[in-house]
Amino acid sequence: MLETTRFESERLAPAAAVIGLGLAAFGGMMTLIAPGILGDVDMAALLEQFPAPMVEEMGLGKMGTIEGFIALELYEYVWLLGLGAYVAYTAAGFIAGDVETGRMDTLLAAPISRWRLLVEKYLALLTPIVVVNVVVFAGVAGAVQVIDETIPLADLVAVHVLSVPYLLACGAFGMLASVAAPRRIVAEGVAAGTLIGAFLFEMLVTNTNLGWLGAITPMRYYDPLTILTEGTYDAAGGAILFAAAVVLLVGSAWLFGEVDVQ
Amino acid sequence: MAPIHTDGLTKYYGDVRGVEDLSFAVEEGEVFGFLGPNGAGKTTTIRTLMGFMSPTEGTATVLGADIRDAVALRSVRGNVGYLPSEPSFNENVTGRRLLEYHGSLRGDVRSDELLELFDPPLDRKVREYSRGNKQMLAIVVAFMHDPDVLIMDEPTSGLDPLKQEQLLEFIRTEQGRGKTFFFSSHILSEVRKVCDRVAIIRDGHLVELEDVESLLDRSGKVVRARLGGEFDPDSLALEGVHDIEVSGDGGEGDDESGDRSDSGDSDGSGDAAAAKGEATSVTFTYTGAYEPLLRHLLEYDIFDLSIEEAPLEDVFMRFYGENPAKRVEAVENGEIEEYESDEPTDSAEEADA
Numbered sequence: 001m002l003e004t005t006r007f008e009s010e011r012l013a014p015a016a017a018v019i020g021l022g023l024a025a026f027g028g029m030m031t032l033i034a035p036g037i038l039g040d041v042d043m044a045a046l047l048e049q050f051p052a053p054m055v056e057e058m059g060l061g062k063m064g065t066i067e068g069f070i071a072l073e074l075y076e077y078v079w080l081l082g083l084g085a086y087v088a089y090t091a092a093g094f095i096a097g098d099v100e101t102g103r104m105d106t107l108l109a110a111p112i113s114r115w116r117l118l119v120e121k122y123l124a125l126l127t128p129i130v131v132v133n134v135v136v137f138a139g140v141a142g143a144v145q146v147i148d149e150t151i152p153l154a155d156l157v158a159v160h161v162l163s164v165p166y167l168l169a170c171g172a173f174g175m176l177a178s179v180a181a182p183r184r185i186v187a188e189g190v191a192a193g194t195l196i197g198a199f200l201f202e203m204l205v206t207n208t209n210l211g212w213l214g215a216i217t218p219m220r221y222y223d224p225l226t227i228l229t230e231g232t233y234d235a236a237g238g239a240i241l242f243a244a245a246v247v248l249l250v251g252s253a254w255l256f257g258e259v260d261v262q
Numbered sequence: 263m264a265p266i267h268t269d270g271l272t273k274y275y276g277d278v279r280g281v282e283d284l285s286f287a288v289e290e291g292e293v294f295g296f297l298g299p300n301g302a303g304k305t306t307t308i309r310t311l312m313g314f315m316s317p318t319e320g321t322a323t324v325l326g327a328d329i330r331d332a333v334a335l336r337s338v339r340g341n342v343g344y345l346p347s348e349p350s351f352n353e354n355v356t357g358r359r360l361l362e363y364h365g366s367l368r369g370d371v372r373s374d375e376l377l378e379l380f381d382p383p384l385d386r387k388v389r390e391y392s393r394g395n396k397q398m399l400a401i402v403v404a405f406m407h408d409p410d411v412l413i414m415d416e417p418t419s420g421l422d423p424l425k426q427e428q429l430l431e432f433i434r435t436e437q438g439r440g441k442t443f444f445f446s447s448h449i450l451s452e453v454r455k456v457c458d459r460v461a462i463i464r465d466g467h468l469v470e471l472e473d474v475e476s477l478l479d480r481s482g483k484v485v486r487a488r489l490g491g492e493f494d495p496d497s498l499a500l501e502g503v504h505d506i507e508v509s510g511d512g513g514e515g516d517d518e519s520g521d522r523s524d525s526g527d528s529d530g531s532g533d534a535a536a537a538k539g540e541a542t543s544v545t546f547t548y549t550g551a552y553e554p555l556l557r558h559l560l561e562y563d564i565f566d567l568s569i570e571e572a573p574l575e576d577v578f579m580r581f582y583g584e585n586p587a588k589r590v591e592a593v594e595n596g597e598i599e600e601y602e603s604d605e606p607t608d609s610a611e612e613a614d615a
Binding site: 003004007010011101102103104105106107108109110111112113114257260261262 | 275309312313314315316332333336337339340342343344346348349350351352354355359363364366367368400403
């Protein structure tokens with residue numbers, strides 16, 4: 001059971017550790033310097049220098065608090081955009097990469113079904129997702145203990161926990177791209193590109209009367225800024241993301257069962 | 263029931279034909295060679311048999327499982343070994359870990375024993391592997407679960423001659439244990455060595471299916487003779503003589519002329535001709551009985567005579583249908599290029615207009 005998940009996890013683990021430690025260092029440092037910056041800089045005055053729409057759309061108004069500062073410096077962009085695109089990109093390489101190199105032939109010659117192979121590879125994405133979340137949480141939570149101000153630990157936990165369904169949905173989309181695209185580089189480009197496009201799209205339409213269109217983007221259902229600054233958790237959003245991941249994964253598995261592996 | 267059986271197997275890639283209407287059966291315990299030039303459809307057939315691609319029409323069974331039925335096919339896969347034509351593995355992983363992984367997917371009952379014969383450097387990463395090492399790793403993966411049926415796509419490619427020989431020997435031994443082999447190749451000597459029967463495929467169609475022995479019998483012998491005296495090709499109008507080539511011969515004839523004048527059973531002119539070095543080299547293909555041929559040849563002074571099996575190359579060339587020498591000649595003379603360059607010229611003119 002799960003031999004493929006284990007095999008693929010081993011291959012993803014080193015990168016996951018590097019990314020996790022790097023982001024933990026970054027997040028920890030941001031947390032440590034945040035009180036100083038917020039104390040020295042008059043955020044309200046600074047933000048007046050920026051165009052109002054930019055402040056509005058990028059949520060910069062929340063930057064004046066430590067929670068908002070951390071959310072914007074770390075989670076809002078690195079998690080939503082960076083990690084989401086990374087997971088989608090990695091997933092996109094799974095099937096398309098194996099097919100392109102011919103490795104898939106050796107795998108499919110084994111008595112294992114295509115859907116199981118696909119699902120097991122997908123589950124390997126939990127390795128970077130979990131490793132990065134745990135390591136960065138530890139880094140930020142540790143830094144919070146050092147500084148005078150405090151961030152509610154429950155909120156910090158929620159930011160990480162609720163990012164899991166978000167990242168799983170990104171990964172499932174990557175799997176679909178991996179099965180549907182003709183070549184690996186196309187699959188990876190489509191997966192990561194779509195995530196980046198969706199992020200920009202959601203940012204642009206949020207405060208317009210086309211805001212409802214943002215409902216098709218996964219970023220609508222996971223908002224680190226709100227979690228940290230307001231302490232409200234969108235559990236329903238998490239459920240929707242999880243359901244979307246399942247639907248996308250089932251779709252990819254079905255498609256993979258139908259296509260010719262060439 | 264035959265371990266592998268195809269019935270009108272057809273695979274098109276869009277409009278491009280892969281293979282068409284292939285019907286054959288591979289019997290239990292035989293080594294079945296699947297031959298054809300590059301692009302004939304060998305790999306397409308194999309990959310369709312493995313269930314990687316679904317047939318456009320017709321079908322096939324492997325150990326009784328219909329290749330269109332993924333569930334049935336999966337249930338027999340534990341008993342099928344597969345060696346792809348260009349084995350590929352994750353580059354950043356050691357051979358040992360890959361064997362462990364693939365063993366966990368299909369079962370591993372004999373990799374230790376196989377590694378005695380085929381010994382890739384297991385502790386190194388596949389990235390550092392040569393083509394031959396990858397091939398050996400793939401061979402171990404193909405056999406490690408001790409399957410009854412082996413489907414192999416050009417199994418000796420990438421191996422050094424020693425390992426090639428070892429693999430062929432191994433195939434023979436495994437056949438002795440009752441295993442069935444289906445493998446594609448374009449290397450005739452290896453086919454000759456291990457195959458019981460061969461199917462020849464050309465342009466996606468099956469053009470011949472026969473045992474190797476009768477294929478060779480039917481293709482006859484190549485006779486090469488150097489005969490003294492005037493030789494009249496028409497005089498060799500025996501049944502079963504084909505493709506006579508006659509050429510004048512000097513040089514060596516002089517050295518041997520002494521021996522021949524001693525034999526003294528020829529008339530004077532023959533001796534004189536031989537003495538002057540007027541020998542004739544004759545080459546032809548012969549499919550008849552030996553005696554009439556020898557009786558006929560004895561009418562001449564025989565300086566040299568060899569009768570040997572026609573090389574398989576000639577046999578296959580006949581089925582493949584294209585004489586490579588003629589094609590090279592045609593390209594060299596610009597005949598083909600001229601023909602193919604018509605269109606671009608036209609379009610260039612259109613573009614100008």
